Amino acid sequence: IKDDILVFTVATNETDGFERYIDSAKKFSITPIVLGKGEKWKGGDMRRLGGGWKINLLKAALEQYHDNENEKIVLFTDAYDVIFLGQLGEIVQRFKNTGAQVLFGAEPFCWPNVELAPQYPEVSKGQRFLNSGMYIGYFPQIKNILNKKPIEDTEDDQLYFTQLYLDKDFRESQGIKLDHLNEIFQNMNGVSDTLEIKSVESKESGPETYFLKNIETSTEPLIVHGNGPSKLNLNYLSNYLPNGVWNSLDGCVQCKTNEIRLDKFKQKQWPLVYLALFIEMNTPFLEGFFKKINQLEYPKDKIHLFIHNAMKFHSDDVSSFIDVHGHQYLSVKQIRPQDGTTEWAARDLSLDQCSLKNCDVYFAVDSIAHIDNPFTLKLLIEQNRSVVAPMLVRPGKAWSNFWGSLTKDGFYARSNDYMDIVFSQKKGLWNVPFINSAYLINATLLKRYDRLKLTYNAPNVDADMAFCRNLRDLDVFMYVSNRVEFGHLINADTYDITRAEPDMYQIFENEQDWEEAFIHPEYSEHLNPEMKERQPCPDVYWSPVVTRKFCNALINMMESYGKWSSGKNEDERLEGGYEAVPTRDIHMNQVGWESHWLHFLQKYVRPLQEKIFLGYYNDPPKSLMNFVVRYKPDEQPSLRPHHDSSTYTINIALNQVGVDYEGGGCHFLRYNCSVTDTQLGWMLMHPGRLTHYHEGLIVTKGIRYIMVSFVDP
Ligand SMILES: O=C(O)CCC(=O)C(=O)O
Ligand SMILES: [Fe+2]
Known part of the structure; x- marks a missing residue:
């Protein structure tokens, strides 16, 4: 019985x-x-x-x-x-x-x-x-x-x-x-x-x-x-x-309980979202951040937008995003750096605004959180939990937007499964004690608890630490999901806004974003052995490598620095103190960008070289002469015939013939062949000596900029 x-x-x-x-x-x-x-x-x-x-x-x-x-x-x-x-x-x-x-x-x-x-x-x-x-x-x-x-x-x-x-x-x-x-x-x-x-x-x-x-x-x-x-x-x-x-076979089973499906409803009936963006630090690749926010697959007329920007440096980025896209949202509320609002106050205010607008969900996204997956907001809503964060990780690193465990005094500790989760060896919906950077909150929580209980304000702790502690005290579970890929985290640690074009300096810390912003979208196709490179002159190869953004940034880096060489033979920047065929130029090391450039050479130029000039390997490539040349009719309009002190030379067009200047180009005397229709962001690669005696053709109007490297001298 x-x-x-x-x-x-x-x-x-x-x-x-x-x-x-x-x-x-x-x-x-x-x-x-x-x-x-x-x-x-x-x-x-x-x-x-x-x-x-x-x-x-x-x-x-x-x-x-x-x-x-x-x-x-x-x-x-x-x-x-x-x-x-x-x-x-x-x-x-x-x-x-x-x-x-x-x-x-x-x-x-x-x-x-x-x-x-x-x-x-x-x-x-x-x-x-x-x-x-x-x-x-x-x-x-x-x-x-x-x-x-x-x-x-x-x-x-x-x-x-x-x-x-x-x-x-x-x-x-x-x-x-x-x-x-x-x-x-x-x-x-x-x-x-x-x-x-x-x-x-x-x-x-x-x-x-x-x-x-x-x-x-x-x-x-x-x-x-x-x-x-x-x-x-x-x-x-x-x-x-x-x-x-x-279990390891089915992944998370429990995560499927209580899920909802938005596609069952008309978009008009979809939950009302309060989207709160926080720029609390100077952040590399903020343009990419906004681009991804804008691309979220969710009706903008179901979203109230809130932006707290604490950084003067980003004021223009924020304004231009609001100018272009603001009107599509249900409403836009902006807090500017000059308002002097603290982070916790801004975050608390955004929660209040969410309640005031009767939102169904609150979605906070910090400027370091790149939501690459446009379905993120929808998926998080469908997950239907009190608080759920999309797992975001610094690419290839163990740094993420959640903690697997806490020390007794509430600081970071690693759980046994932390690495498995971060590297998505285990996928699921994980109950964790701390999340930050991006998370969705079911607004019923905001109704249930007043702002005294649910606040980002606490003495001597960061806003997000305070908030998560409150959630823990209230027995509210914080989940982080890695069921699918949602995006990644930006590393803002070394971001130096005293530089012109600080994003350009982020090639090491934020490789993936750097590549997205600065490497030509067709570059990788050209690595394919099947793809035949263009050859405008014998053994002069021509490939797309960098974006317009890169070109503009490099020109701006140089012009902001401004100390163009005199064009005389005497050149104290060189070891011998003498240059036989001088250009008006600025070297990469003068703008603190030498190591970055060498990395670019190794990572992006070398593979192309290995494909083009078969059997030549030198990894990493060496180069002592890395510079941007400026040709100007009233300064130095051309460059007389010469050999380069290089095994091979690369020559990237940074601006556009016919638009920014007239004339110019590179002439190879042995073949009586010129490249004059250079393409912005495209690179010429040619042997430096013996066969490729060459000259820079005269610029008759405007300014021509090129980026030159003498590789393996
Ligand atoms: O103007 C050009 O395209 C050629 C530049 C060049 O040969 C050099 O800087 O060594
Ligand atoms: Fe040259």
């Missing part, structure tokens, strides 16, 4: 923790009776004392049952920080095996009154002290315990049970025992280190099975309680437990 068993819990709010509790119960077909639902919590401050109310609620709930139901079993657990890991039948079986009439969970701390510790019976193994978050017992004994003496709602329930347990006569008369070895109940506080998530391979080809193992007591507990500070450890466990929420 089926055991007659009642499962009770107390939960006033349907928090994320409560939902998780219920989900875990459902997995094992357990239907807890939820006491206190919708009521105002009367049990005092749970972080210190209180909880007497839980006793009173259960006492009242049990009144409807008859006293003679001797075989009825009552199981009580907390809700927000508890998950079931096993079948009720198994729980009851193990309970019966203990021989106890009532079994409480045990923990390593004598709490709330440590002075009672000596009164506890000693144990040789496991946990010595009573914890009241989980207990199981026969109905009559449970009733006896609950009715033993009155307790105020705000008095401490654990103290109540502790006192009864320490009364030896009462304890023995009611058959009260503690689950010292965690056969059923695992309270985590203080013993998280002894807990391991284990998995066993399936015998068939199915996914592996997960269970919790206490390696100290060698037990596999059936209900786990992340009491006190251990609730973050429980959050970590619950990414894998109970079995079935995640």
